[in-house]
Amino acid sequence: MSELVYVVAKDSVLQLSQKQTMNADECPLICFKASMDKRILCATEDLSALLTIEFFGEVVSPPKCPPYTEVKAVQKGGRNAAWFVEHPLFSGVVRQYRRGGLIGKFIRSHYIWQGEEQTRSWEEFKVLHYLYAKGVPVAKPIAAVYQRHGWWYQAALITEKIPNTMTLVQAIQHIGEQNRESLDGLAKEVAKVVMTMHQHRVNHVDLNAFNILIDMAASKVYLIDFDKARLEQQLGSWCQDNLNRLRRHLLKTLGEQGGDFAQLINKHYHCTE
Incomplete structure (x- = not known):
């Protein structure tokens, strides 16, 4: 069963909460943890009932068909870890997190584990969810995932494709x-x-x-x-x-x-x- 959570803007932190707060300085936004994998944070309940880690290419590999009907690598940007994907429910971009610079030559896709709310993917999802709800023209967030390996984790994000740009x-x-x-x-x-x-x-x-x-x-x-x-x-x-x-x-x-x-x-x- 999907788990409903709220994105709450409190002071300078976007947090997840099990219940909606009503303080004037907070902005509760609904999102869902996937019913089959609580590591996946989803924008809608329909997606939370569908998405598995396969939609993210297992976080480390290119996404595949199925679950997608079409997969195409993004030619520029994304550090060779971004793909345009087509699904009956959405046209999206899957981006797996990769390090740049000198450290990226030695540690390409692993980040230090500090809790699920501090994962790069969940943090970016919360910011996008917040801005999109405010009407700022950003890519609509679809879902975010992390995969933990002891002291480390890897991560990926799906956003809606912005066409004709x-x-x-x-x-x-x-x-x-x-x-x-x-x-x-x-x-x-x-x-x-x-x-x-x-x-x-x-x-x-x-x-x-x-x-x-x-x-x-x-x-x-x-x-x-x-x-x-x-x-x-x-x-x-x-x-x-x-x-x-x-x-x-x-x-x-x-x-x-x-x-x-x-x-x-x-x-x-x-x-x-």
């Missing part, structure tokens, strides 16, 4: 340097979405131009990849830190064009404060 880098290149009006409009929309995230006190510690998706036809901006994101107690210097990180990434990937676009984002962001 390109990265912010691709969008800037698509518009081109000459169309200043369109670039300014895009920067304004990016700034608005980042500001909305900040108003809900979420610190996206890895805000870069690949973690911002653009639907050019609908003029919509989405934020993705909230691994290690956290809820802050109040607005502060961390907001500008997010923007500075994005600026550095735009400079790295697009040079002067990226730096100019970052200035436009910064201008519109501070105009909306």
Whole structure:
């Protein structure tokens, strides 16, 4: 039987609770532990009755058909551990957590166990669940899982696929340097979405131009990849830190064009404060 739990925003922590709290400063959101595997946290009761660890590729392998009708590797990002998947109930992205940098060469997918609520997958699921409920344009969370091995664990996350999008880098290149009006409009929309995230006190510690998706036809901006994101107690210097990180990434990937676009984002962001 599925176990109903609540995601509760309390001070600077998103917690799971067995009962709904009614305090004005808290925001209870319903989610479910899977009926067949309590390591799986699900967004809906229907999914909690269906999902098993096979939906996550056993956390360490590519997902398979079945349970999916189609599996396709994500070509960019995800450290070669992300796949687009199709299922009768959802179109999703399965992402298995992998380390980067020097440590990733030696310990690729294992993390120190500190309890299920502190697993990378459950933490990101809670942040996404919180932001999605607040109306912030993020990938809708579907489910998260961990697999413990003594002092270590591995983890994976499923989110809903956001169709018809390109990265912010691709969008800037698509518009081109000459169309200043369109670039300014895009920067304004990016700034608005980042500001909305900040108003809900979420610190996206890895805000870069690949973690911002653009639907050019609908003029919509989405934020993705909230691994290690956290809820802050109040607005502060961390907001500008997010923007500075994005600026550095735009400079790295697009040079002067990226730096100019970052200035436009910064201008519109501070105009909306």
